[in-house]
Amino acid sequence: MNKKITIYEVANQAGVAISTVSRVLNKSPNVSQETRDKVDDAIKSLKFRPQANARKLARKEPQMLAIAVPSFTTPYFNEVLKGVKDELMKMDLDIIIYNTGSRNPEDAVPSFFDRGTADALIILSIEVTTDIHELVQATQTPVVLVNSHHPAYNYFMMNDYHGGFIAGEHLVKKGFKKIGMIRAFTKNRAAIAREKGFKDALQSNGIEIEDRFFITGKSSKHGGLTEEAGFEAIHLLHNQGEMPEALFCSNDTQALGAIHALNGLGLSVPDDIALMGYDNIKLSKYLDLTTVDQQMHTIGVKATQRLGEIIKNPAQKALQQTIDPVLIERGSTNKI
Template sequence: MEKQTITIYDVAREADVSMATVSRVVNGNPNVKPATRKKVLEVIDRLDYRPNAVARGLASKKTTTVGVIIPDVSDIYFASLARGIDDVATMYKYNIILANSDENNQKEVQVLNTLLAKQVDGLIYMGHSISDAIRAEFARSKTPIVLAGSIDPDEQVGSVNIDYVAAVKDATLKLIKNGNEKVAFICGNLEFPINSKYRLRGYKDALNEAGIPYDESLIFETEYSYSAGEALFGKVQAIGATAAVVSDDELAVGVLNAAVDAGVNIPTDFEIVTSNNTKLTEMVRPKMTSISQPLYDMGAVGMRLLTKMMNKEEIDDKTILLPYSIVDRQSTK
């Protein structure tokens, strides 16, 4: 026999109270006599009644659900952001639907529309870039949207980040001050604004300040993977670079291990600064110096910004920059 869905009506009938009373108990409303509350809770327990979030949403026109679009759920960087989002969501009693977009533009649009069809109250979008197609969907949708660890160069959408220009500038200057004239810049797709308009600008600003001419041959554009980093080191070495700023930790580990395998001494002969300070930086030997982003806080502040937007509260600034630092380990002198 199929298990019948227990409704609020069944609970009210069994407990011999009104449906409004059951609703008050379920929603933690204090205006219920303790004896009545106890009786209703016992019935709820016995019947295994679970309030229907969708039905509750229909009544209040809110589903109390937030959609989170993440490019790669297995990436430590995005997983750390998601933790911060989830903790604040729980605090404000929102449920999260996590969707993986595989960093694929078509799939991003599909995933976004699936979440909007589920009537989510808000969306948090993480990804290395915002495609024109996704931007058009954002504009069409009436749903509040916040970017976490994603950049909107036009600042139309609320976002939480660090100052990537300043962070990469600091990292590059650190390597130049250590005596490296030829610093390689290893990053992901330069079509992504976060790489071209922010990180690369920081790198160029540092060269400019140090009076070193910009050399196109020191820029290496690749995919974010360990094997890509491993494959790249030979080319970086061949061009005569003695240091590198790398925009992704897994990529940086590939570069580091390839250097060590080639008998290069780190940091004496080659220095590396990576960008995300995920736990990978401490799992390798030598441990890697990194720009540190408050990932958990970025997720948490992003979610808090979204709750304000969903509740139509006053917002001072939609573009929020959190502080970063550079954590010194053994991959730099």
């Protein structure tokens, strides 16, 4: 009862060669309709279930998509992964997530390739070093980059400078003069660009940059883009004896911790201090949090679509796009 039906038994019942059954399964046009019907009847009668992976392997088709990501527990990465997952449902590929964690990407990514588990790859927020580039070229793996860039690859970059700039511009237009920022702990490319854009917006509008209002939480986990870091930063500002009128958080998760800390100090948003975040995670809507939308889900969808295109046609010219984030204004920055 539990015997697995094989292609040999299908061929025997249909009275055809094994190669003919294979051509029917692979939808080859070089089979008469009469023969195709015989094979189809045998498949139904025997309840034969062909192994999709084996057929793909025989055709040398990709079977497994991998996503290399520094973390899959933060809301930012989750939104991108949801976009990948939603688009992948339309493609005949399985998916694995490779979490590089806190490891050096130059060590983590090569170890992933050594496993030989994936036929195509999305690299999310990991810079492509010379070593990684040489490895991808040697294996001829189709690759799309998200939030990193390299001239040899298809990529979708977030314009963090623009995101920081529109955040600063928004707070200035709201009439705030004493403006600060909760910074990231790790000074990576995105964090540096975001802070520079924010400061440039303040300076171009005649607002003095007051260093005491630019604060970093003590927690270094996830680069300081956590609730704990936002909570700590508020208390550090409070201990200085003076708070800014408005604060820009490096991401929405920091803003969650900041709101909790402010409430604990008897301060409210926006009555006592205006607050805005970055990323537009789902929860920000329900906190009435002004934020900057990076369109993370959309970028995950686009990256997966592009990967499908280059799997079919590897020789096509690389698509390289920079995505401008947009401001989402809500009640947390309404000046009272």
